[in-house]
Structure formats: C-alpha cells, structure tokens
Amino acid sequence: xxxxSAVCNGHLHHHQKxxxxxxxxxxxxxxxxxxxxxxxxxxxxxxxxxxxxHFEQAPMYVAVLTFVxxxxxxxxxxxxxxxxxWGLEKRNIAEEREQQKDFVPLYQDFETFYTRNLYMRIRDxxxxxxCSVPGPQFDLMERVTxxxxxxxxxxxxxxxNVINMGSYNYLGFAETDVNALKTVTRELQKYxxxxxxxxxxxxxxxKHVELEKxxxxxLGVEDAMVFGMGFATNSMNIPALVGKGxxxxxxxxxxxxxxxxxxLSGATIRIFKHNNMQSLEKLLRDAIIYGQxxxxxxxxxxxxxxxxxxxxxxxxxRLPEIVSLKTKYKAYLYxxxxxxxxxxxxxxxxxxxxFGMSPGDVDVLMGTFTKSFGAAGGYIAGxxxxxxFLRTHSHSAVxxxxxxxxxxxxxxxxxxxxxxxxxxxxxxxxVRQLGKNTRYFRRxxxxxxxxIYGNDDSPVVPLLLYMxxxxxxxxxxxxxxxxxxxVVGFPATPITESRARxxxxxxxxxxxxxxxxxxxxxxxxxxxxKYSRYSKxxxxxxxxxxxxxxxx
Amino acid sequence: MDIKSMKxxxxxxxxxxxxxxxxxxxxxxxxxxxxxxxxTMLVMISYTAYIFIPVHISxxxxxxxxxxxxxxxxxxxxxx
Numbered sequence: 001x002x003x004x005s006a007v008c009n010g011h012l013h014h015h016q017k018x019x020x021x022x023x024x025x026x027x028x029x030x031x032x033x034x035x036x037x038x039x040x041x042x043x044x045x046x047x048x049x050x051x052x053x054h055f056e057q058a059p060m061y062v063a064v065l066t067f068v069x070x071x072x073x074x075x076x077x078x079x080x081x082x083x084x085x086w087g088l089e090k091r092n093i094a095e096e097r098e099q100q101k102d103f104v105p106l107y108q109d110f111e112t113f114y115t116r117n118l119y120m121r122i123r124d125x126x127x128x129x130x131c132s133v134p135g136p137q138f139d140l141m142e143r144v145t146x147x148x149x150x151x152x153x154x155x156x157x158x159x160x161n162v163i164n165m166g167s168y169n170y171l172g173f174a175e176t177d178v179n180a181l182k183t184v185t186r187e188l189q190k191y192x193x194x195x196x197x198x199x200x201x202x203x204x205x206x207k208h209v210e211l212e213k214x215x216x217x218x219l220g221v222e223d224a225m226v227f228g229m230g231f232a233t234n235s236m237n238i239p240a241l242v243g244k245g246x247x248x249x250x251x252x253x254x255x256x257x258x259x260x261x262x263x264l265s266g267a268t269i270r271i272f273k274h275n276n277m278q279s280l281e282k283l284l285r286d287a288i289i290y291g292q293x294x295x296x297x298x299x300x301x302x303x304x305x306x307x308x309x310x311x312x313x314x315x316x317x318r319l320p321e322i323v324s325l326k327t328k329y330k331a332y333l334y335x336x337x338x339x340x341x342x343x344x345x346x347x348x349x350x351x352x353x354x355f356g357m358s359p360g361d362v363d364v365l366m367g368t369f370t371k372s373f374g375a376a377g378g379y380i381a382g383x384x385x386x387x388x389f390l391r392t393h394s395h396s397a398v399x400x401x402x403x404x405x406x407x408x409x410x411x412x413x414x415x416x417x418x419x420x421x422x423x424x425x426x427x428x429x430x431v432r433q434l435g436k437n438t439r440y441f442r443r444x445x446x447x448x449x450x451x452i453y454g455n456d457d458s459p460v461v462p463l464l465l466y467m468x469x470x471x472x473x474x475x476x477x478x479x480x481x482x483x484x485x486x487v488v489g490f491p492a493t494p495i496t497e498s499r500a501r502x503x504x505x506x507x508x509x510x511x512x513x514x515x516x517x518x519x520x521x522x523x524x525x526x527x528x529x530k531y532s533r534y535s536k537x538x539x540x541x542x543x544x545x546x547x548x549x550x551x552x
Numbered sequence: 553m554d555i556k557s558m559k560x561x562x563x564x565x566x567x568x569x570x571x572x573x574x575x576x577x578x579x580x581x582x583x584x585x586x587x588x589x590x591x592t593m594l595v596m597i598s599y600t601a602y603i604f605i606p607v608h609i610s611x612x613x614x615x616x617x618x619x620x621x622x623x624x625x626x627x628x629x630x631x632x
Contacts, residue, residue, distance in 0.1 A: 069574045076574075076582055121577040148579055469571040528568060 046320035048356045053275075053315050053455045054446075058531045062466050066496045069467050077117030092150045114490060122472035123149040125487055131158060133176045134167040136507040140484065162479070163512050165502045166486035170343040170459050171430045172507030173374030173414045184409045191405035199391070203402040211408045215379050218415050219349060220359045223388070224381035226411075227396045228403045230338060230368030231257045233378030236396040238305075238334070239265040240389075241364070246301040247287050249280060249331070253313060258305050258336060267303075268293070274313070277321045280304070284329040302331040308340030308351040308367075312493055312501070314454020314462050316344065319351055323361045334364040342372025343459050348418050348431040354457070369407075373414040377403045434459060434506035437513060441504050444517050449530035453499075461502040462488075463520075463529075470527055471498050477527075481519045 083089040093116060096106050124145060132139040140159045143152040167174065175181075187207070197203035208226060215224040227233045238261030242248060246267040250258060252274040262269050270287070272279040284302070291298050304326060306317045317335070326333050337350045345353035350367070352359050359365060364386065368378040380390060391397055418427035438459045445452050451464040465471055468489065475487045489498040504513075524530045570576040575583050 065572050069572055072586070073574045073577070076578065076586075079582075118577075467572060467574075469574045469576045473571055473576055526564070526567075527571065 046324065051316075051318070051455070055313075055315075055453055056451050056532060056534070058451060058464065058466060059533065062531055063496060066466050066468070069469055070495070073118050073468060077113060080117060081113070092147075118468060119489070120149050122475075122489075124152070125472060125475035128484070129154075134164055134169060134174050135176075136164055136169070136172065136505055136509070136512060137161045138164045138167075138484070140479075159479075159482070162482050162484045163508075163516055164484055164505075165516060166484055167505070168339070168371035168503055169374065169505045169507060170339075170372045170434055170503065171348070171374075171414070171418070171427075172505050173372070173410075173417075175374070175507075180413070181410075183413050184406050187409040188406040193404055193406065195402050195404055197401065198399060199397040199402045205402075205405060205408075207405045207408040207412075208402060211403075211412055212379075214412055214415050216381060218419060219352075219365060219381050221365060221381045222384040223386075224379050225387050225390055225394075225397075226369075226377055226379045226403055226408070227394075228377050228401055229396075230370050230376070230378035232396055232400060233366060233368065233380060234258050234336060235261040235264060236400070237366075237380055237390060237394050238262055240393045240395065241265075241334075242267045242301055242303055245292065245299065246303065247299045248303055248305060249283055249287075250305040251275070251307065251310075251317075253310050254305060254307060255311070255336065255338070258307070262305065274310070275315055275318055277318060277325065280322070281325055284325060284331060288329060302329070303334055304331055305334050306336070308335060308337035309344065309455075309458050309460055311339050311460055312462065312488065312499075314452075314458045314460040316340070316354070316455040316458055317351060319355045319357060319362075323357065332363045333361075334366065335362045337365065337367040338378075339371055339460060340458075341367040342418065342431075343434060344457055346431070347428060348372070369411045373411050375407045375410040375414070377407060377411070430506040434504065437504045437506065437508055440510075441502070441513055441517070445520070446532070448517075448521055448524060449532045450520070450524060451532050459504040461504060462499040463502065464497060464499050464531070465529060466496060466498060466531070468498065470529065473527060474500055474523065474529075477523055478519065481523075483516055483519055 080089065084091050093112070094107055096103070100106070124143070129141040129143070130138055131141055138161075140162055142155045142157045142159050144155055145152050191205070191207070195203045195205070199208075211226055212224045215226065216222060227236075234255070234257035238248075238258070242262075242265045244266045246265075248262045248265070248267045248269045250262055250269055250271055252271055270283050272283050287299060287302055290296060304322060306322060309316055319335075322333060325331075335351070340354075341350040342348045344351055347353065350365075352362060352365070359381075363382060365381040366378065367381075369375040370377070380387065413422075416422045417424070418431070420427055435457070438457065438461075442452060442456055442461060445461065445463065453462045453464065454460065465474055465487070471487050471489050475485060478485045485500050485502065487498070487500045493499060502516075567576075573586075575586055578586065
C-alpha cells in the first residue's frame with residue numbers, strides 16, 4: 001500500500017489528504033467526544049481530523065463495590081499490623097536492629113501500610129523475570145512462593161512464548177534477527193561496549209555526532225543532542241533550562257521524570273487539569289496578570305510541560321490548542337514525546353506530524369529511544385542555540401556517561417529504516433501496521449464492552465479493572481492463558497481506577513491479537529469486567545466504510 | 553446436566569463474591585475468619601427477623617383494621 005517513490009526521503013506527499021476522516025454523520029461511541037463540532041469557529045480550523053477520546057465513567061455500583069473491597073482490605077490490614085506489632089506473627093519487612101530501637105525510627109511504618117498489606121498479596125504479578133528478547137512473544141521464568149509473596153523461588157522451568165502485551169515495543173524493533181542487527185554487531189566489535197567518560201570529557205564519539213545529525217533530520221529541526229538515559233534526559237535538563245523566578249505549568253498527569261526535573265529546577269510549579277485548555281489558559285492569564293507571588297514582577301520565563309501520549313491514560317495532547325495559547329501568551333513549550341515518537345503520525349514522526357504542524361512550533365522537543373526504537377536513551381531537539389546551550393549547561397552532559405556505541409547504532413539503523421534511507425519501505429510498513437493493529441484492537445475492545453481510556457489512535461490501551469481483587473485475578477489468569485499483561489494499581493493511578501495497560505506493537509500479528517482478544521472476552525465474562533454502558537454503534541456497516549484502511 | 557450448570561453458576565457467584573470483597577487475596581485463616589464473621593452476622597440477622605417480623609406484621613395489621621372499622625375487631629381478638 002505504500003507508494004515507493006514518495007517514501008525515499010521519508011516524507012509522504014499525498015497521504016495527508018486521505019487521513020481526513022469526517023465521521024460527522026455517524027453517531028460514534030459516547031463518553032466525551034471532543035471533536036470539531038463543539039468548540040465554535042476558532043477550533044474548527046485547528047484540528048485537521050477528528051479528535052476522539054474516551055474517559056467513560058463506570059456505573060455507580062462499581063465505585064461502591066470498589067470501596068467495599070478496599071474497606072475489607074484495610075480492616076484486614078489493621079488486623080495483620082496489630083498481630084505483627086504484638087508479636088503474634090513474624091515480621092517480614094525491614095526493621096531496625098535491637099540496639100537502635102530507642103533511636104529516631106528509620107523505617108516509617110504507617111506510610112508503607114498499603115505496600116505491606118495490599119501490594120504484597122499480589123506482588124507476584126510484577127517484576128517477573130524475562131529471559132528472552134521482549135518481542136511480540138517472550139519467555140518468562142516460572143517462580144512460586146511459599147509464604148504468600150514475601151519470598152520467591154524459581155522452579156527452573158521457563159514459560160515459553162508468552163504473548164507480550166506489556167512491552168513498549170511499538171514498532172517491533174526489539175528483535176534478534178541476525179540480518180537486522182548486522183551493523184550493530186559490527187559496531188560492537190569495533191567500539192566495544194563501554195565509553196568510560198562523559199560527553200564533555202572524552203565521551204563524544206563520531207557515532208554520537210552521526211546519531212544527532214540523523215535525529216535532527218528525522219524530526220525536521222536544526223540540531224539535537226542525545227543522552228544515555230531517558231529519565232535523566234528530563235530530570236537533568238529541565239533544571240538547565242529554567243531556574244528560580246521562572247514558572248512551570250505542568251499537566252496533572254505528567255511523568256515522574258518531568259515532575260522531578262521541575263522540582264529540581266527551583267522554579268514555581270503550577271498544575272493544570274489533564275489536557276484541559278481552559279485550565280491552562282486561566283493559569284497563563286493569572287501568571288501574566290499577577291506576576292511572581294510577592295513582588296508582582298513579571299516571570300522570567302513561562303514554560304509549559306506536556307507529554308505527547310500519556311502512558312497511563314492513553315490520551316494524546318491537544319497540541320494545536322497549546323501552540324496557539326503559547327504564541328498568544330508568549331510562553332515556551334516542552335514536549336515529551338517518550339511514547340509518541342515513532343508510534344503516531346503518518347511516518348512515525350510523533351504528535352507534531354500527527355496534527356500536521358511544523359516542528360518549529362514546539363520550542364523543546366524531547367523524546368526517548370527506549371520505546372519505539374528498541375534501544376535506550378533520550379534526546380532533546382530544537383533550535384541550534386538551544387542545543388548548543390544544553391551541550392555546555394546540562395548536568396547530563398557534564399556528569400553522566402554518554403550513550404554506548406552499539407545502542408547508538410541500533411537507534412541509527414532503526415531511524416534509517418523508519419525514514420526509508422536503507423532502501424526499503426519496511427519502516428513505513430511498520431508504522432502502518434502499528435496503526436492498523438491499534439485501531440483493530442481498540443475497536444474490538446469497545447465492541448466487547450470493556451471500558452477503555454484514551455484516544456482512538458494511541459497504541460497505549462488502558463483497560464479499567466476498578467476493584468483491587470480483580471487486579472491479581474486478571475494478571476494471573478492471563479498468564480495461565482500464556483499472555484503477559486501489565487496491571488497497575490494505586491500509587492500510579494487514582495485509587496479507584498486500577499487498570500491493565502496493553503501496548504500494541506507492530507510486530508503483533510492478527511492471530512496474536514485475536515488470541516488475546518478471545519482470552520479477554522472469556523476473562524471479561526468470568527470476572528465481570530464489561531462495565532461499558534455503550535454498545536457498538538448502531539450502523540456497523542456504515543462505520544466500516546468510513547475507515548480509510550480496510551483490515552484484510 | 554442441570555445440576556452441573558447450577559453448580560457452575562454457584563461457583564461463579566462465589567468467585568464474584570471473593571473478588572469483590574478481596575477475600576481472593578486473603579490467606580486461608582483470614583478467609584475463615586472473614587466468612588465466620590459474615591455467616592454469624594447473617595444468622596443473627598435472620599434469627600432476629602424470624603422472631604420479630606411476624607409480631608410486627610400482626611401488630612401493624614391490627615392497627616390498620618382498627619382504622620378501617622370496628623366490625624372485624626371481635627373476630628380478630630378471638631382468633632388471637
């Protein structure tokens with residue numbers, strides 16, 4: 001389906017028009033449809049295609065039963081803590097030595113109440129050791145516990161070919177195919193694995209220069225800089241860009257790396273509601289009208305921190321509106337495309353391409369190579385002045401070891417594949433396959449009646465479980481059916497909204513997705529997870545015809 | 553056949569109860585404690601209902617009859 005002549009420099013020419021799906025006639029899935037229709041004239045020209053996100057609320061009885069479950073869990077937690085405190089039960093958690101009992105306590109007992117009493121009971125669903133490449137299928141080491149998840153032991157058996165629905169392997173570049181990894185092996189033999197230095201001392205290799213030029217070309221910006229670790233890219237570079245006297249406007253659901261970087265910088269942080277442009281505009285207006293808290297001087301800098309795709313919700317940022325706000329109020333925009341680079345957009349260039357905007361609209365483009373490129377590390381891209389500033393002032397450049405050469409080569413080969421520079425259309429096929437898989441998976445899950453959050457185009461699919469008892473049951477039963485899923489509970493999500501998060505990959509075949517969907521269907525009936533009150537649309541055949549790509 | 557599907561259905565209901573009240577996560581002695589407590593409460597409530605509801609209903613019945621008219625009063629008192 002790809003037009004070969006249009007692919008060679010990685011940019012598509014005719015493709016944009018065909019993406020304009022006007023679904024105004026069909027009454028789509030409910031929940032909160034934020035499309036072109038609702039917001040008056042000015043918004044009609046901002047979004048070139050419909051923006052549909054779902055955040056359906058579960059029926060009231062679900063919330064009540066969730067609280068009942070947590071209530072019972074809390075009562076038993078208190079009972080167990082009482083027994084532990086009075087010596088009726090062995091204590092398995094960390095404690096101080098006998099000689100130090102009179103000192104100021106080192107371990108805060110009450111704050112780990114949730115960890116001790118709820119997390120420990122279902123702990124076998126996390127930190128499962130993987131013993132193969134995390135491709136579309138992987139192998140797990142089997143482990144059993146004798147004392148209710150306080151300790152584990154390995155039986156020695158490996159569970160083979162578990163379908164992987166949890167790895168961030170969006171484009172399927174986590175592979176062990178020898179042909180694909182030829183250049184990586186060559187670089188490994190040429191450079192070895194260690195760098196043993198920081199960027200500013202002796203850690204800048206020609207590989208880094210090559211990679212940075214390639215990243216800049218891929219994104220369509222002037223320059224880029226790569227770092228060894230994705231988390232550290234955010235937490236170490238935001239303090240270099242903002243300081244005291246600056247204002248950071250950060251989304252409610254931003255990732256911990258952004259929050260840590262913002263706190264380290266010393267700037268004032270204000271939080272706006274998730275993806276809510278009215279909240280952001282109000283904060284911007286208040287900031288400009290009232291200035292800094294006591295002196296009422298103007299803020300030195302106002303920077304907006306958002307992510308491309310939010311990994312716990314699956315929602316996509318409203319980039320056109322944010323860019324129009326930022327140009328109106330003269331603020332800066334920092335876009336963290338950790339999950340969206342490679343995963344959305346017609347050629348995989350992220351949310352900037354997805355909305356049809358130009359990369360010059362965003363001041364600081366940040367992303368990671370961990371997710372779609374099958375490597376490790378992060379980058380910051382933008383104008384040459386910005387990147388040159390970061391080369392001298394970033395903590396990461398001064399103190400952190402730079403990216404190791406085989407990993408850099410893996411990113412180079414993945415990016416060249418995506419851009420079509422290796423002479424094949426494989427990269428584009430992967431992006432298309434991911435898009436198809438995402439839409440198919442989400443559509444089937446909606447039809448089955450599960451509550452799914454997020455945008456229709458995002459490959460991160462959170463399926464809501466709500467009740468704490470179901471978290472453990474869901475993950476264990478899926479493993480019995482040979483499917484590995486990631487479930488998330490309280491501290492990472494609000495307490496009543498625990499979920500299972502699926503990451504669709506381009507490497508998943510239709511059969512694998514069908515296996516997973518059938519297992520989900522069965523399990524959904526058994527565990528009663530199909531809370532959605534909205535069934536599929538009333539005109540299924542009309543809905544199929546408006547799809548651009550037919551699944552075949 | 554019907555017994556089997558009935559048993560499966562009951563087992564499924566029991567599983568739902570376990571999941572909702574988090575007793576799926578409990579160790580066996582905790583489950584024993586929890587079920588004992590629940591069953592005790594249920595037995596006590598049903599015993600209370602058994603003893604007191606007929607008395608309450610007949611008292612209410614008498615009260616409403618008194619409101620409607622005196623003619624049936626004598627017969628009711630003889631029956632009692």
